[in-house]
Amino acid sequence: MFALIAVAAALPAPITMPAYKPGDAFVFSDGRVERVIRTEGEQVVWAGLSGASYKRSRNFIVPVLEWRSGRGSGTRQVRGNPDALWPISVGKNGGKSARFRAITETRANAQAAAKRSVSLWMCSTSRLKQFTVPAGTYSAIPVKCDRYSSTTMRLIEQREWDYAPDLGHYIRRVTVNYLRGTTRKVELVAALSGPAANKARLTALARKAKASSRTIRN
Amino acid sequence: MQARIIIAYLLMLAMTLAPASVLLHAPLSAQDADGGDDDDGDDDDGEEDIDDPDDEDPGDDVGGDDDVGGNDDVDGGDDVGGDDFDAGSDDDVGGDDDAGSDDDAGGDDDAGGDDDAGGDDDAGGDDDAGGDDDAGGDDDAGGDDDAGGDDDAGNDDINEERDDSDDAGDDDPVDDPGNWELVGGESETARAELDARDRIERDDDGFRYRRGEFIALDLSREDLEELTSNGFEVIASEQLATVDGTLLLLRGPRQLRGEAALDSLEAMADPDSVGYNHLFDSSSVQTKRTRASAPPERQACGCNIGLIDTGVATNLAYFKHVTLVQRAFNAKTPLPKLHGTAVAHLMAGTKRSRAGATRIFVADIFGGPRETSGSSFALIKALDWLAAQNVPVINISLSGPRNPAVAKAIARVSAKGHTIVAAAGNDGPAAPPVFPGAYQGVIGVTAVDGANRIYRYANRGTYVDFSARGVAVPAIDAKGAVRDATGTSFAAPIIAARLARELRAPDSAAAQKAIRTLEAEARDLGPPGRDTIYGAGLISGDN
Numbered sequence: 001m002f003a004l005i006a007v008a009a010a011l012p013a014p015i016t017m018p019a020y021k022p023g024d025a026f027v028f029s030d031g032r033v034e035r036v037i038r039t040e041g042e043q044v045v046w047a048g049l050s051g052a053s054y055k056r057s058r059n060f061i062v063p064v065l066e067w068r069s070g071r072g073s074g075t076r077q078v079r080g081n082p083d084a085l086w087p088i089s090v091g092k093n094g095g096k097s098a099r100f101r102a103i104t105e106t107r108a109n110a111q112a113a114a115k116r117s118v119s120l121w122m123c124s125t126s127r128l129k130q131f132t133v134p135a136g137t138y139s140a141i142p143v144k145c146d147r148y149s150s151t152t153m154r155l156i157e158q159r160e161w162d163y164a165p166d167l168g169h170y171i172r173r174v175t176v177n178y179l180r181g182t183t184r185k186v187e188l189v190a191a192l193s194g195p196a197a198n199k200a201r202l203t204a205l206a207r208k209a210k211a212s213s214r215t216i217r218n
Numbered sequence: 219m220q221a222r223i224i225i226a227y228l229l230m231l232a233m234t235l236a237p238a239s240v241l242l243h244a245p246l247s248a249q250d251a252d253g254g255d256d257d258d259g260d261d262d263d264g265e266e267d268i269d270d271p272d273d274e275d276p277g278d279d280v281g282g283d284d285d286v287g288g289n290d291d292v293d294g295g296d297d298v299g300g301d302d303f304d305a306g307s308d309d310d311v312g313g314d315d316d317a318g319s320d321d322d323a324g325g326d327d328d329a330g331g332d333d334d335a336g337g338d339d340d341a342g343g344d345d346d347a348g349g350d351d352d353a354g355g356d357d358d359a360g361g362d363d364d365a366g367g368d369d370d371a372g373n374d375d376i377n378e379e380r381d382d383s384d385d386a387g388d389d390d391p392v393d394d395p396g397n398w399e400l401v402g403g404e405s406e407t408a409r410a411e412l413d414a415r416d417r418i419e420r421d422d423d424g425f426r427y428r429r430g431e432f433i434a435l436d437l438s439r440e441d442l443e444e445l446t447s448n449g450f451e452v453i454a455s456e457q458l459a460t461v462d463g464t465l466l467l468l469r470g471p472r473q474l475r476g477e478a479a480l481d482s483l484e485a486m487a488d489p490d491s492v493g494y495n496h497l498f499d500s501s502s503v504q505t506k507r508t509r510a511s512a513p514p515e516r517q518a519c520g521c522n523i524g525l526i527d528t529g530v531a532t533n534l535a536y537f538k539h540v541t542l543v544q545r546a547f548n549a550k551t552p553l554p555k556l557h558g559t560a561v562a563h564l565m566a567g568t569k570r571s572r573a574g575a576t577r578i579f580v581a582d583i584f585g586g587p588r589e590t591s592g593s594s595f596a597l598i599k600a601l602d603w604l605a606a607q608n609v610p611v612i613n614i615s616l617s618g619p620r621n622p623a624v625a626k627a628i629a630r631v632s633a634k635g636h637t638i639v640a641a642a643g644n645d646g647p648a649a650p651p652v653f654p655g656a657y658q659g660v661i662g663v664t665a666v667d668g669a670n671r672i673y674r675y676a677n678r679g680t681y682v683d684f685s686a687r688g689v690a691v692p693a694i695d696a697k698g699a700v701r702d703a704t705g706t707s708f709a710a711p712i713i714a715a716r717l718a719r720e721l722r723a724p725d726s727a728a729a730q731k732a733i734r735t736l737e738a739e740a741r742d743l744g745p746p747g748r749d750t751i752y753g754a755g756l757i758s759g760d761n
Contacts, residue, residue, distance in 0.1 A: 021674075024646075046271070054271040064270040074270055135648040136678070136750070166751070167647050188648060193675045195499075196645035198406050201424030205650070 031210030460605035520571030521718035524604035527558035553585025560693035610721035615707035635724030
């Protein structure tokens with residue numbers, strides 16, 4: 001009995017879904033800033049420094065649920081259980097998976113007819129790994145999702161988030177678009193919270209991040 | 219790959235059929251309303267035609283060349299109507315697929331990048347309306363007296379203090395550390411407006427400084443001559459007794475703005491001695507009302523200790539058993555506020571120490587004109603004064619940018635045997651380091667809660683040396699009300715007091731020994747050994 005308790009105590013705590021607070025802000029290597037405007041239950045309203053806000057689940061594998069872009073707008077419904085991924089166990093057999101469909105409805109403008117599309121997402125986690133990004137070195141759990149066309153079952157895209165439980169956000173995101181043959185990787189440069197996450201400081205950090213990513217590309 | 223596709227297809231099929239089987243039993247109206255999913259001729263696959271914010275095209279937020287403007291479709295991808303991308307290709311059965319794929323292109327909206335700090339303005343210089351301060355600062359009557367001494371006259375107006383008045387909504391859930399407070403109780407928006415009025419700009423890292431003003435420590439005569447002949451003007455000069463040398467407050471030439479003026483200054487003088495007249499923040503901390511009518515009993519530190527902070531409400535009964543000496547460096551008299559009062563109270567405890575008398579020297583750098591509140595110029599003068607009081611330990615529960623002149627002053631004071639303890643900062647776990655906590659040789663302190671979990675907003679880094687309780691710490695505000703205060707600001711004085719108790723006078727060797735002793739006593743938290751979150755570990759505040 002005591003041995004069981006000792007073993008249980010030695011096991012690392014499972015990793016729970018991120019919990020954000022208004023003001024939390026994350027600056028990425030491409031200059032992108034993600035700032036929490038408010039939380040609404042399980043959903044989080046985010047915005048960049050100057051763009052429209054958008055809504056997504058605090059489970060980051062779920063694609064954006066509500067957004068606007070120019071005159072257009074989009075909403076998404078999720079079928080299935082993406083939250084089955086959480087909590088993630090850290091031990092040897094910690095890999096978990098989840099699958100869901102995302103039904104997307106977009107409108108080019110308020111008067112336009114809605115256009116729908118559906119895709120299937122299959123996600124899984126692997127074991128904690130060390131990642132070094134501009135914001136520091138973190139133990140992070142890679143979470144990978146494959147997106148398939150719902151009609152052809154063709155693999156369209158893969159996204160990987162390397163989620164650092166210590167930080168409560170992902171520190172790296174890699175997107176492979178198989179249709180376009182592109183891979184895009186962004187890394188966390190800084191995470192600010194509270195009054196420090198003000199526009200002036202975030203703008204300065206984003207500007208520097210962008211400049212240095214340009215330098216690296218050149 | 220093939221097998222993967224087949225499995226995915228079967229899963230997809232199962233997920234599609236499951237809701238359909240439910241529908242078979244549902245009333246027709248419900249079926250209609252359901253909106254179902256595909257198989258209704260919708261364009262499967264294509265996914266979002268309107269770029270969603272997941273599309274992480276470079277660009278966005280800053281500087282914004284890219285995107286926005288709505289034209290998001292760019293490379294052929296998405297966008298309304300457009301689908302197709304992979305046109306022609308085979309795979310798709312029914313045809314229309316997956317084209318368009320979604321994302322990206324266009325990046326997300328926000329571009330524009332208009333936000334930037336910075337300011338417009340100006341034309342230099344004529345500013346300082348509000349006149350700066352105190353020049354010289356030595357006025358404060360009471361000077362150095364001690365003896366019970368609240369020199370500050372001003373105490374009585376504490377009622378008017380905005381940021382000590384209790385937070386409106388209060389009593390929030392237990393684990394909510396309460397409302398954020400900025401200097402003067404300003405919101406971010408109000409601060410931006412007031413900063414524009416007060417000629418406060420942001421440097422390259424987004425930190426605040428007084429427009430057109432620079433500080434210099436120990437310029438050579440030749441450098442000074444070159445500066446003045448190039449349009450720089452000395453606004454104030456302070457001979458520093460303990461830090462040694464001369465501290466200058468300079469104003470740049472009208473035609474040179476911010477960075478250009480600093481570049482010019484650095485080209486003419488030693489860049490390690492000059493910098494903006496940055497403004498430090500004392501108060502990005504969280505506080506909330508508590509039901510307790512009195513703080514828990516605790517002995518005073520029984521030490522001589524200094525602190526650079528806001529003013530302290532020295533007339534409160536809570537301080538009767540200690541000697542408080544207070545002086546203002548941005549005004550004629552100190553202005554008591556919550557932050558300094560809470561920090562001083564953590565050193566003072568509630569009763570006399572058996573170890574001996576407690577003398578707390580307070581340097582208020584915030585009271586006075588807003589436009590110079592918390593200035594680097596005031597901070598260096600305060601440091602010099604505290605060092606002259608021969609206090610072995612100086613607590614600085616402030617944070618701000620790296621500033622060469624401040625760094626130099628701190629290094630000089632440290633070299634004379636004074637130990638500087640500073641808050642690690644409340645900027646966030648992956649925020650860039652803040653100073654003075656991150657300077658070499660300064661003891662950086664982070665905050666943990668009652669269950670020894672790290673404070674969510676605490677900075678992390680190799681400069682974190684110790685942890686102490688800094689979440690929901692019972693503290694008193696400038697009116698004597700008990701509040702729960704949260705922030706690394708309230709952890710730092712625990713460590714400062716513990717070190718000061720071991721040191722009677724400034725002494726580098728003795729300080730090193732005291733630090734080693736404290737490291738040995740620290741309770742290791744987090745990964746084994748010293749780490750960037752908790753430093754050497756937790757030090758209890760119990761006396």
